[in-house]
Amino acid sequence: MWGTRSNRGSNSVDCIACGETVRRSDAREYDKEGDRWDRKGKQFEFLCKECHTGLCHQPRDELEELLVDIDAGGLTEIEFLTRYCQAVEDRYGPLDHER
Template sequence: MWGSRSNRGNDSVDCIACGETTRRSDAREYDKEGDRWDRKGKQFEYLCKGCHTDLCHQPRDELEDLLVDIDAGGLAELEFLEAYWNAVEERYGPLDHER
């Protein structure tokens, strides 16, 4: 028969943002694909409550693809900002603010 759900959440997990270790039941699941409801074959990462509260909870459709396309992890901060700005304008049109 199925096991009890009461023993879930007793494990400790590490917050991917600050590194704090907390009980799984006190943490918030983070799914970098943005679909935490489709659970098949996924391993979730976790955020402590404080870091989860600090997150921007706006949709991020296409963001990860854009970051990969501009090689965001390999750029210095100013290079990243320039590449990001240009990629956003190229994909979505001119931004409202002047540089």
């Protein structure tokens, strides 16, 4: 009925975070849209187990839209942080700076 994962092409993949080439069976699928279960028409990127473990696994609803809205791809680090913080405050209210 369902094919095994081992027949999905290459036996090795490159980690998008560190660049290491690992066996496909030792990698984790990464979907930038955050919806890895809706598989139709998608090509996944991969992370090695170590980089995957280091990720924040919190929901990221609205993140892609926010990044597009602030034109994040062409900004310096300072410009990105300034625009990102302002966009978050505009959408969700003041940032809590106390810990």
